[in-house]
Amino acid sequence: xxxxEEIVAGLADIVNEIAGIxxxxxxxxxxFTDDLDVDxxxxxxxxxxxxxxxxxxxxxDDVKNLKTVGDAxxxxxxxxx
Amino acid sequence: MSPTNHTVVVTGIGxxxxxxxxxxxxxxxxxAGRSGVRTLPQEWAAELPVRIGATIAVEPGEVLPRxxxxxxxxxxxFALIAAREAxxxxxxxxxxxxxxxxxxxxxxxxxxxxxxxVTTLLDQYDVLKxxxxxxxxxxxxxxxxxxxxxxxxxxxVNARAGVHTPVSACASGAEAIGYAIEMIRTGRADVVxxxxxxxxxxxxxIVAFGNMMAMSKNNDDxxxxxxxxxxxxxxxxxxxxxxxxxxxxxxxxxxxxxxxxCEAVGQGISSDAHHITQPEPSGRGIASAxxxxxxxxxxxxxxIVHVNAHATSTPAGDITELKALRxxxxxxxxxxxxxxxxxxxxxxxxxAGGIETVATVLALHNRLAPPTINLVNPDPEMDxxxxxxxxxxxxxxxxxxxNDSFGFGGHNVVLAxxxxxx
Numbered sequence: 001x002x003x004x005e006e007i008v009a010g011l012a013d014i015v016n017e018i019a020g021i022x023x024x025x026x027x028x029x030x031x032f033t034d035d036l037d038v039d040x041x042x043x044x045x046x047x048x049x050x051x052x053x054x055x056x057x058x059x060x061d062d063v064k065n066l067k068t069v070g071d072a073x074x075x076x077x078x079x080x081x
Numbered sequence: 082m083s084p085t086n087h088t089v090v091v092t093g094i095g096x097x098x099x100x101x102x103x104x105x106x107x108x109x110x111x112x113a114g115r116s117g118v119r120t121l122p123q124e125w126a127a128e129l130p131v132r133i134g135a136t137i138a139v140e141p142g143e144v145l146p147r148x149x150x151x152x153x154x155x156x157x158x159f160a161l162i163a164a165r166e167a168x169x170x171x172x173x174x175x176x177x178x179x180x181x182x183x184x185x186x187x188x189x190x191x192x193x194x195x196x197x198x199v200t201t202l203l204d205q206y207d208v209l210k211x212x213x214x215x216x217x218x219x220x221x222x223x224x225x226x227x228x229x230x231x232x233x234x235x236x237x238v239n240a241r242a243g244v245h246t247p248v249s250a251c252a253s254g255a256e257a258i259g260y261a262i263e264m265i266r267t268g269r270a271d272v273v274x275x276x277x278x279x280x281x282x283x284x285x286x287i288v289a290f291g292n293m294m295a296m297s298k299n300n301d302d303x304x305x306x307x308x309x310x311x312x313x314x315x316x317x318x319x320x321x322x323x324x325x326x327x328x329x330x331x332x333x334x335x336x337x338x339x340x341x342x343c344e345a346v347g348q349g350i351s352s353d354a355h356h357i358t359q360p361e362p363s364g365r366g367i368a369s370a371x372x373x374x375x376x377x378x379x380x381x382x383x384x385i386v387h388v389n390a391h392a393t394s395t396p397a398g399d400i401t402e403l404k405a406l407r408x409x410x411x412x413x414x415x416x417x418x419x420x421x422x423x424x425x426x427x428x429x430x431x432x433a434g435g436i437e438t439v440a441t442v443l444a445l446h447n448r449l450a451p452p453t454i455n456l457v458n459p460d461p462e463m464d465x466x467x468x469x470x471x472x473x474x475x476x477x478x479x480x481x482x483x484n485d486s487f488g489f490g491g492h493n494v495v496l497a498x499x500x501x502x503x
Contacts, residue, residue, distance in 0.1 A: 020148030037148070044219035051215075 001080050002054055007073045014049045015069075018042050028070035036069075046072075056080060089265045090341035090501065092272075092334050093171025093327030094439045095163040099320050099426055102139030103166055107426075107436070108443045111451040112472045116304035116425050118318050125284045131291045133303040134282050135320030135427025152220045153233060154198035155280035159323035160230035161237060163435070164192070164274050168238055171272075171327035172339050176239040182337045187271040189242040190235040191261040192278060192325065193253035195431030195488070198225030200283045230278050230323075231257075242270040250488030251393070253277055254324065254434025255496055259348035261328050262496075266347070271333040276325030277435030287319060293358065295395060307428075308455035309392035309399050309421035310463045317393040320427025324435030326442065343445045346481065346497040349374025353491030360398050360487065364405030367485070370493035371409040374483075380497045382413040386475050387450045387482035389441045392421035393428045400462045402485060407464060418450040418475065419467045425454055434486040438496060441484045445500050448475040 002010065012026035019037040032038040038046055043066075047058050050072065056079035058066075066072045096103060099117025100110035110117070117135040126132045141158035142150055150158055177185040201224040208216050223229055228246040235244040243264065247256040254277020261275035290296045297316040299306035307318040326345075334341050351373060353366035360366075374380065388406065392399045399421075406414050422440050429436060444450055450473045459467070481499040488494075 018148065018151075020146060041219040041223070042152075048215055 004073060004077060007054065007076050008069065010053050011050060011069055011072060014046055014053070018045050026069055028068065028073065030069050031067055032069070050076060054080065085268050087266050087268060088331040089262050089328050089345040090331050090334050091326050091343050091345055091442050091498070092329045092339045092341050093167040094342065094442055095166025095170060096322065096324040096436050096439045097137060097139060097141070097159050097162045098322040098324070098436050099135035099138055102144065104439050104443070108440070111422055111425055111440060112449060114425065114452045114454045114471070116454060117320065118303045118306055118427055120300070120303055121282070129284060129287060129291070131287050131296050131298055132300045133306055133318055135318055136282060137321050152224065154201040154224040154229060156194050156198060156278045157224070157230040157233045159280060159321070159432070160192050160234055160276070160278040160325065163276060163278070163323040163325040164234040164237065167274060167325045167327045171329070176237065178239055183272055185239045185241040187242055188238060188240040189244065189261065189264050189270040189273040190231045190238065190240045191245040191247070191257040191264070191273055191275040192231035192234055193247050193257035193431050194227055194230060194278050195248070195250045195253050196279065196281050196286065197227030198229060199281050199286060201225040203283055203285055234274055238274060240274065249492035249494070250490050251428065251430050251433055252486040252488035252492035252494045253431035255438070255484060255486035255494040256350070256434070256492065258326065258328070258434060258438050258496055259350065259494055262345050262347060265328055265330050272327060272329045274325060274327055276323060276438070277429070277432045278323035279430040279432035280321050281430060282319060282321050290319065297394065305455050307394045307424050309390070309394045309424050309453055310460055310467055311456050312458040312460050314394045314396060314399065316395055317423065318427040320429040321432070322429055322436060323432050324437070324439040326438055341501055342442050344499045344501055346380050346499050347374065347378035348497070349377060349495040351493045353493065355491055358489045360401045361491070362397070362401060364401045364408060366491060367402055367405035367487065367493050368408045370495045371405060374495045374497055375409070378497060380481055380499065382410050384479060384481040384499065385413065385417055385483060386480045387441070387444055388417050388419045389437045389444070389482065389484045390419050390421050391485040391487045393423055398487070400460060403463065403465045414465055417466065418473050419465050420451045421453040421467065422451055424456070434484065434494065437484050437486070441482050441498055444475065445480060445482050445498055449473070450475055
């Protein structure tokens with residue numbers, strides 16, 4: 001099971017790969033759409049990559065609730081449990 | 082001049098082709114008679130009947146930022162690179178609106194491709210079969226749709242007067258430029274970014290064109306395989322890349338002090354209604370397009386000193402085009418220096434009209450007609466003055482040139498360009 005820090009670091013790598021944002025800019029309070037250049041299509045890619053990396057399932061209906069990096073980290077922590 | 086009959090000029094050019102990553106390097110290679118055809122390096126090519134192609138000289142991944150490139154089909158990547166070069170070449174310093182010299186509401190894009198995002202479609206089908214539903218990219222649809230290059234360039238330059246994608250197989254790029262000329266001539270836009278792009282070097286299109294017996298199988302001599310007008314020609318060589326021009330009303334260009342390469346005089350269009358892939362053998366359809374051009378514009382046969390021919394190196398097509406020129410222009414064909422640049426670039430399908438318009442603009446601007454390479458034993462029916470060996474100087478004074486493009490489906494598009502008064 002990944003720790004909170006490991007999930008943030010993993011999401012930072014994923015966002016860097018998909019949107020080209022420097023990993024240090026991927027912080028808990030950052031909005032995927034407004035701050036990290038991840039549009040609704042790219043968000044699907046982020047979710048699929050996160051599911052694979054952290055061995056969790058994130059149903060499509062839940063994706064809309066993941067506004068910030070912190071939202072995604074909390075979701076993944078819970079889903080791992 | 083009435084407000085609905087604006088003169089159109091070319092103020093910017095851009096290209097990424099098998100000969101070079103921009104229009105200048107492409108032009109240098111065309112003048113030098115260099116071939117862009119090579120043995121396909123991909124593993125999948127080794128077992129195919131056709132193993133040659135005119136692959137891009139500079140990979141788009143070396144030019145575009147990765148996050149942008151991964152959301153674009155290769156055809157849109159080529160178009161964006163060529164469009165950005167043309168946009169800067171036209172003297173614009175930022176997107177429309179940010180650069181006050183151009184109003185977004187008066188800017189359009191018309192960029193065509195013959196096949197669209199075919200590699201995205203086929204690659205993502207492989208992903209679906211091999212990796213499952215969840216792995217199919219959410220960008221697949223906007224990547225494969227044929228209007229994607231025009232739309233992405235439109236977003237890049239902030240074009241709000243309209244984004245269009247005419248599709249007419251190998252005439253698509255020329256039809257796009259013709260459409261753009263009309264947008265400006267009739268007052269719908271002041272500036273239009275227009276051209277053609279194609280990225281179809283993938284086993285399925287190559288096998289499919291090969292099974293039509295449309296492609297050269299001279300696998301042992303890649304550089305000699307594309308040989309328009311030569312008696313030994315045996316089909317086209319598939320190329321990839323894009324060519325884009327910035328077209329602008331003469332008033333708008335003058336008002337912002339832009340450099341104009343030449344006038345984009347107009348177009349002639351017709352359709353064969355003969356056969357889905359074979360050209361109408363008498364040249365009737367092409368002749369009709371040429372006649373429309375002469376009727377629609379003030380161009381004079383005596384001015385036309387250069388033709389960038391469609392001439393793909395297929396046995397049927399090359400001579401049909403020459404017959405049509407002779408039918409319409411008679412003895413005036415004798416003063417036309419004819420160049421088949423596909424001998425060097427290969428055939429870029431929907432991209433051809435784009436890069437060949439760039440080549441024709443540069444031919445007038447530099448007053449030089451590029452050579453046709455690999456023309457060793459001319460077809461006995463080659464009744465025209467095809468430039469061979471070295472580039473040839475074009476005369477002084479006001480001169481005009483044609484760029485011909487024809488496509489499967491019987492599409493005939495002829496564009497005319499002319500030098501501006503000094």
